[in-house]
Amino acid sequence: MASEIADAVAADDVGVGLVQTQSIELFEPPHKLVLDSGETFGPISVAYETYGELSPKKDNAVFVCHALTGDAHVAGKHHPDDKKSGWWDALIGPGRGLDTNRYFVICANVLGGCQGTTGPITTNPATGRPYGMTFPFITVGDMVTVHYELVRALGIERLLSVIGGSLGGMQVLEWAARYPESLCSAICLAAAAKLSAQGIAFNAVGRRAIFADPNFQNGNYYSADGPRKYGEEGPRYGLALARMLAHITYLSEVSIERKFGRRLQHSDQHSYELLKETEFQIESYLHYQGKRFIERFDANSYLYLTRAMDYFDLTARYGSLEQALGRTEARFLVASYKTDWLFPSSQSREIVAALVKARRHVTYLELDSVFGHDSFLIEVDQLAELVIPFLRETYRHATRR
């Protein structure tokens, strides 16, 4: 009986179904974007997806900020035969954590990315060639400004919430600092108000791997014409290596031990061959992750986005963290994960301390999970348990006035 009910629920729980990525042109000259570096840049096309319906009062919109290598396709499928759904599909849909029966959910690819929004791989209209290394230096603040303009272009004055993990969580904090009146709440997961020295260190090695690849060619590795095909041109080995390294930082000692241990990939016995690259399962897994990554990501974007992350430091920019976050009336939900050593709980606690000092409405949890930094993408039920009541109460509070 119980399983029948569970089956019925599962059959009903189809998520958002088929979706399409949309595109919008923003910052067209002469209204170019003024970047944090001082340069101006435009036009910028932004790839985004939406789910659910915007209410007549336009008070139910939730913006999802993706992490370093994410994209606008956060939920649903583009084609019925797609093997995988969007990257946070389990959180978004009717009856899910971000309930599309109640909320209008928006996600967009970041500036400098390579999944539809203008980035180094995009053709520069002035030259007819991809920007490559002529793409301007960008910051997390610039990414947020572009998304803020997208939200305004959709006719939304104030978001019910901005949610994101990792680099997405950094964007959430930047959003609250930069546009304090444009959001009712902020959900910041596995993030920090500044990237730690350790985080910069890993990014530096990843970039070095790309630079050291002979095919990097100072970023001018795009073929002269035709559509861009990831994985066939440019510093494939360097980018794969960068991903392998970064991927380790997203896991935890416990999760690697549980999933792979010391198990061998092809045999029960050691081969005593030095040049065999994938003898252990963990090696094979990392190689696979690297290989898959270069099929979908542009090396130049990786350089630009990791650099933007390195530069992120709300304290430096606003004088202090409480000054940065103290200007918004938004409610904050901050969560970290016990096994996340890339963005450890101490960094979330720093955000919380600043919010308490600034007398903001803040809730903080340190969540139990073995999955390290990636927990926020994996432990979706745990997250939904928090997000559902948090958004419901935020909405109740916001619409009461």
Add this chain to the structure above:
Amino acid sequence: MAFVLHEPRLMTVKRYCYIDPEAALIDRLLMDQIERGSRVLDLGCGDGRLLCRLRDELECSILGIELDHQQVVASICKGVPVIQGDLDEGLQEIPDGAFDYAVLSQTLQQVLKPKELLQQMLRVARKTLVVVPNFGHWRVRLQLLLTGRAPVTNTLPYDWYNTPNLHLLSMLDFRDLIARMQIRIVREIPIVRGRPVPRAWAANLRADSALFVLEQAAETAPAASIQPPPNG
């Protein structure tokens, strides 16, 4: 008289289980001490019940600290802001003087370092409200006397080896500590048989628990300048 080594527990005299005053009564009592519109920090806030009432009925700005995940979720469901944290690890996230009141209800006896926590509370809040159980109650004393065993209470029906109550204190013990800490007792309300009795006689014998309102003694004022009535 035969000496029984392993006397079964159930054969012993039925132990006194001291009555925990109902949570609602304690909430009411705490609310009576708190001024409208003030900033309140509740340590070990549970499901956020008290803070929710303080916000809705007294327009207080509120924050809770709670260790248990499910209780934090219950607080989120009430729209109550909570920081998940362990009181044994201090109040690092809370800046000096950030609150008008810090509340600690029936929890002081459970933390590793009660004195340090009291100091932290006085650092972050102007006034500190503490509800402590009174292990000086005559029935607790009688239970120990008659059974020769550590008393077990109703609401905390634990044995010595699994109790969360790390420190057993009486009202007199608590006052002694306060006197040593340069803290002033602004008010003391013994709770006798589920009722607050502000000037109870022999409170240390009769009270199940007591509410203390504390504040940092002024530099010049002597510690514990308001003398509680002598009793117990």
